Amino acid sequence: MDELIDAASRLISLQGYDRTSVRDIAQAVNLTSGSMFYHFKTKDDLLEAVIRKGIIDGLAFMNQALDLAPGGTLNRFHALVAAHIGVVQGELRHFHRVWTREWDRLQPEARLRLRPLSEQYRELMNALLHSLAAEGHLHSDIETARHLLLPGLNWTPTWTSLKDKASQATLAEKICATVLNLPVDAFSDLMHAETTTGPGHRRTID
Template sequence: MARPKKTKNTVAMRDELINASAQLFNKLGFQRTTVRNIAEEIGITSGSIFYHFDSKEQLLEAVIEHGMTSGLSIVEEQLSELTGPLSRFHGLVLSHLRALNGPPGDAHKVSFREWGSLPQSARSRLRSINERYRNIWMDELTNLKKHRHLKSDPEYCRRAMIAALNWSPVWHKENSKLEWETASDQFCAVALNMTVTDFVEQRMKE
């Protein structure tokens, strides 16, 4: 079946499908979510979904791509305004928390919970985005190491930090800008084996 040309309406519908699917995949899991669930969520017939996506797996890929690219954009925007190594580290952590708990949050959570549900071909297509994000973390952590702020191995620090940050919505229920900035200071201080007060003071002096 030929797909319709991309008009404002079809683009909007595609975005709506991605957002609804992200919420359901996050809430129910990919395997338990049906095409009918998604269609009912936005008030269309199940068959209408296939004008925009060939399969539920392709829809999962679109959700994960949305989560990854949205998170990457938030990080790049945040870091563009910062210079010092501690300030940039804080900004990197803060932007990760913002991505998890902001508008792209459902898609971002699905991206690390359902990565294994993607076909290998989809994982290969998305790996370049994942690699860009990894490189940002490694650049910032390596710079911290260069300035003698980081004592541990940058790669192991990256893995530990991202794992901890990804679980933060489970135990950190506050969602204000100030709360996430404070949480970012705490994460950074732990990673650098510093008190929160020392980290904030040194960050503000940069």
């Protein structure tokens, strides 16, 4: 079944939900159209499965990045932004594209089932932005910053292609610095200071 969900994510991502037929998906994994319905009753059910897997795997990727971050709010912010770039440009990119572009095609009851999962990532970012504000790093409105940041990260594949983690981390530094209205070098220095002096190291202006 995972192979079927993976194939559906690729095809729907590339062709769109309406232009992807059950036959297309079944042929991609050497099944007949009828055989697919042993796994999913409808094409809508398959779309829900694709988006569910994309959310769950994406959240696992984000949480792993946060667990591996050196510590401190700035480093965690950078880790989460870099992980988001990794999701939209890496192996999960097809799942993420289906999630963001085809969400409205889900049946209302499916959206209700998935919404608590989809909100978990927003909550991760929202918590970090509140911490950045509390520590004196973020001076803009938190909700506005989140509404600008998340779509901006989702659209990075339209203007850059970064497959390696080093390039993704570099872009993440630039984006984080922009959100905090800092030169990139200054943001990098603050992250380094945070690892040596501990979290809560405040932004200073000479």
